[in-house]
Amino acid sequence: MAMDPEIAALLTQYGVDGPPPDTAPTVEEMRAGNRMLSLAVAPNPPRSVGSVTDDRIAGVPVRIYRPETPAPTPTVVFFHGGGYIVGDLDTHDGVCRRMCRDLGAVVVSVGYRLAPEFPFPAGFDDCVAVTSHVAESLPQYGGGVLAVAGDSAGGGLAAAVALAFRDEGRPLAAQLLAYPCVDMSSKNTHPSRTENATGYLLTTAEVENDIRLYLGEQPAAADFPPASPLLATSHEGLAPAVIGVGECDPLRDEGLAYADALIAAAVPVHKHRYPGLIHGFLNFDTKSKAVDEAVTQMLTEFSELLRSAAPL
Template identity: 45%
Template sequence: MALDEHVSQLIDALNSQGFTSFEQFSVEQARGVVDTFTGLQATAQDVARVENLSYPGEVGDLPLRIYVPEGTGPRPVVLYLHGGGFIGGSIDVADEPCRAVANGTGAIVVSAEYRLAPEHPFPAAPDDAYAALIWVAARIADFGGDPDNIVLAGDSAGGNLAAVTALRTRDEGGPRLRGQVLIYPVIDPNSDFPSTREYADGYIITKPGLDWFWNHYLAGPGDASNPYAVPSRADDLSGLPPALVLTNEYEVGRDEAEDYAARLQDAGVDSVVRRFDGLVHGVFWMSGAVPRSSEVLAAVCDHVRSVTAPSTVR
């Protein structure tokens, strides 16, 4: 379908300001652009309780923020990993959508930061993401959460980290997960699908821009064969938690994400794809600028409620 009119207006505004793709910036400038997404968001919702804490990452403490909605426990838990191309993003940029997910699901949402590239290339981010999951499983009962009812979620680079954290906890016998929500995840730097070419330019995240992010994140070419960096490289995808994979029509990484969902399905994983026609990468962080962001939020909340409902928890 046609590009959403609000997305089109946003792209025109970005172009008028001289923005065309992230690779034209320095890392610090790109981080600044990612931070400006807060200006595209609706007013953040109130939640019953917010706690700013830290968890022990691989080489030191890292920030996390806990959102506790109204209601009584034990509540389901969502561990959310923010996007930002592996080089940017924070719990502050993800604050508005995390509050909305907490209120929309009745789940406690834990938003965790992780070390960023290029200062901390792979495997720093997935190591920290897994450490955050271990912390959540060990500590969330203190906040009224159910450590046996955890869902992983993330957008973009955070969607990649959610996918690889699901793989790692399966491989290492870590906490059992009830589901994974991969919001337009970036999956493979070497993918070559129709969307890779059709939407390579003009839709906020370009193919050169995506390559730029990957080049900062991966420490060397061999990392692209590591399933904890590129989850589609895993030899076995069976035994993973039910997955919701959300994609957008006008998105360079659309087909690689949908291919990963298909591979999950082939491995016997309950995997559902929801494509949003007319939308682009990043809309989950655009609730104020793009009204149809609410459709993405609704899909996330529906899946979380479904996989964490008492009838589905064993």
């Protein structure tokens, strides 16, 4: 399937359009490469918002983006992508600034612990801890409704946090899941894992390696939430969702399956399969018209869910 030409040109520009290396990179090399590409494509100068502050919540590093919009505003807790192995507050700074600006919302970006140094469930525990603190202290943030968002691994974490909040009877207004990792099962048979195994930046081999490093000594956790939100017993009562995936992504079909599972459980869902887009497309919105249009659509729908939700 054809990749968006602007994205294809971008991958060529940064030398990441070739076949996977014969030898798998080290974790340090993975992190350095992800950071290089993320910062290279970030908007320069950075998008303007009301304020940006680094802090810690429940012992976890966070970056808090506040809009110029006066309170009350929605609050969105955001979890970055990176296969649970790479990524940080800087790699998704541009994503969070746009979310803050376009939604008129306070965005709390979470620097959760990464594997393999901190395997499952450390990162998930950090995400729950930060979201719980924010939920209990909303007047200190936006003062309006609360939502979660994330991309890739962060999308899986956002889905898992939404499940945990549902199980605890704690309300969320909405969830935004971009190409989420929601099925780590060894029995995963989603066609996109084969169709898009190579040639589109993220490879299926990398996905499988990330899952192995993330789960560490608990491989059986792959068959249940919170590692695999798609495999939850029930998806009823979850927060309304915007779910968007790229056509050229090994995680495409599990994201679509998660949208279908929510729809089957009578959860309101905006579901999108974007032609020509690859994994990680949120970071490429200033480099591709197709990406910018996709991100605009997802954020517009997310904003509508936030604005229509009753205050908590």
